Amino acid sequence: MTTTDADSVLAEARPRQRSRIDSSAAISVVDLFTIGIGPSSSHTVGPMRAALMFMEVLPEQPKNVTCELFGSLALTGHGHATDTAILLGLSGERPETADPETIAPQIAEIRKAQVIRFGDWSVPFVEDRDLLFHKGVFLEQHSNGMRFTAQMADGSEIVREYFSVGGGAVLGGDAIADASSGGGKIGHNLVQPLPFSSGAEMLSQGEETGLCIATLVMRNEAAWRPQAETEAFLDDVIDAMNASIDRGMKQEGMLPGGLKVRRRAKAIHARLRAGQEGMQPAAVFEWVSLFALAVNEENAAGGRVVTAPTNGAAGVIPAVLRYYRKFVPGADREGERQLLLTAAAIGFLYKKRASISAAEMGCQGEVGVACSMAAAGLAAVLGGTNQQVENAAEIGMxxxxxxxxxxxxGLVQIPCIERNTMGAVKAINAAYLALQGDGRHIVSLDAVIETMRQTGEDMASRYKETSLGGLAVNVVEC
Ligand code: SF4
Known part of the structure; x- marks a missing residue:
């Protein structure tokens, strides 16, 4: 698409309001880290959830179902596998349990039969007619909008609009849908023992109680479930992150989508293993980059990854977690949990005070937020004080x-895959930089989150997951 085309598409775009989560709402760690499939939390995971939510509100088998996609979903949905996600969601699949190995044949079957099967129901679905990409049209509430319509046997229509607001969370009507596999549910009436909605409140809770940030989060998680269950959830997330690294390091060949991006993780892994004897000066960073690369290649291939806090940025936190395990003496499972809980505390603040949706904030809201979260988590497990942790998060953003x-x-490949390597290395640098100080610093985390929010609002739409500007129009696809 030329710049002129892009201008005309954007000129048609209606002004949009942000749909931020109420800052007083309680967010759980299970809302932030969810095990799903790639390549995008907002364009794949969210739409799959929305399609399933719609089917679940229907009282009986409909005669026909249609789905209309708006805004960023329409502009980059093909590259982000939104079409596949909608078909899967309408068929009753969930991101947490959909098997990446069987998705391709499942989609081929739906397209061949032109029928969606949802439990006992068989609903005719002709993709060209029933799945519509309204490029250049934005719904007012959010730039990732979807409208589902079902024609019922008695001639009535059931219509619902949903919004994929980032990290796999879906807003429909006035309720935030459960974005997790662990049943966290963002709670608007839930009472947490040590709530915080800003970096300043987080620090003052720590000061009053003498607790580290990870423990504050763990105490708050008790509002949803016993500690042992939260620990089991964290262990599943850690294992899933490591599995995505390990799987990514074994795969080779071309990534799907037609960009001809070759997977690199396996070859890099072989080279680094061969050179392990005499460690080169940059070897640690090469390992960290490899870990991030492996996850994001898996994500781009539609594999299983952890949304952390989004799929586009899914490699940053696992890479820093693996760095901790591989290179920090004394690293253990308790430390890994602490890293994730601390990172989650920072992620809550971005969700409450700004957004983690690239369609609203650009990549600063994805890789930037993941970098900030990972920096905080690493600073904590390296022995940082709460002030140093807050400083690390601030530097990371x-x-x-x-x-x-x-x-x-519109593919989550270039610049996304390498960008995660940059985010991970930057997070480690931010953590060590913060640990060099005493926690006192000029720019607070709250100030930098607010700056990110304002910058995101001022950013031209062409740079917010529309593929209408930047690299997306200056690099010729071959
Ligand atoms: S550029 Fe960043 S925000 Fe955009 S799709 Fe890639 S990783 Fe996500």
Missing amino acids: EHNLGLTCDPIG
Whole structure:
């Protein structure tokens, strides 16, 4: 698409309001880290959930179902596998349990038969007619909008609009849908023992109680479930993150989508293993980059990854977690849990005070937020004080401000895969930089989150997951 085409598409775009989560709402760690499939939390995981939610509200088998996609979902939905996600969701699949190995034949069958099967129901579905990409049209509430319509046997229609607001969470009507496999549910009336909605409140809760940030989060999680269950959830997330690294390091060949991006993780892994004897000066960073690369290649291939806090940025936290395990003496499972809980505390603040949706914030809201979260988590397990942890999170975002989202071909591949390697390395640097100080610093985490929010609002739509600007229009697809 040329720049002129892009201008005309955007000129038609109606002004949009942000749909931020109420800052007083309680968010659980299970809302932030969810095990799902790639390539995108907002464009794959969210739409799959929305399609399933719609089918579940229907009282009986409909005569026909249609889905209309708006805004960023329409512009980059093909590259982000939104079409596949909608077909799967309408068929009753969930991101947590859909098997990446069987998705391709399942979709081929739906397209061949032109029928959606949902339990006992068989609903005619002709994709060209029933799945519509309204490019250049935005619903007012959010730039990731979906409208589902069912024609019922008695001639009536059931219509619902949903919004994929980032990290796999779906807003429909006035309720935030459960974005997790662990049943966290974002709670608007839930009472947490040690709530915080800003970095300043987080620090003052720590000061008053003498607790570290990870423990504050763990105490708050008790509002949903016993500690042992939260620990089991964290262990599943850690295992899933490691599994995505290990699987990614074994795969080779071309990524899907037509960009001809070759998977690199396996070859890099072989080279690094061969050179392990005499460690080169940059070897640690090469390992960290490899871990992130492996996860994001898996994500781009539609494999199983952990949304952390989004799929596009799914490699940053696992890479830093693996760095901790491989390179920090004394690293253990307790430390890994602490890293994730601390990272979650920071993620809550971005969700409450800004957004983690690239369609609203650009890539600063995805890779930038993941970098900030990972920096905080690492600073904590390296022995940082709460102030140093907050400083690490602030540094992690400060140097991602203004980062745009311009994926080539609408695919979560370029710049996304390498960008995660940068986010992971930057997070480690931010953690060590913060630990060099005493926690006192000029720019607070709250100030940098607010700056990210304002920058995201001011950013032209062409740089917010529309593939209408930046690299997406300056690199010729071959
Ligand atoms: S550029 Fe960043 S925000 Fe955009 S799709 Fe890629 S990883 Fe996500």
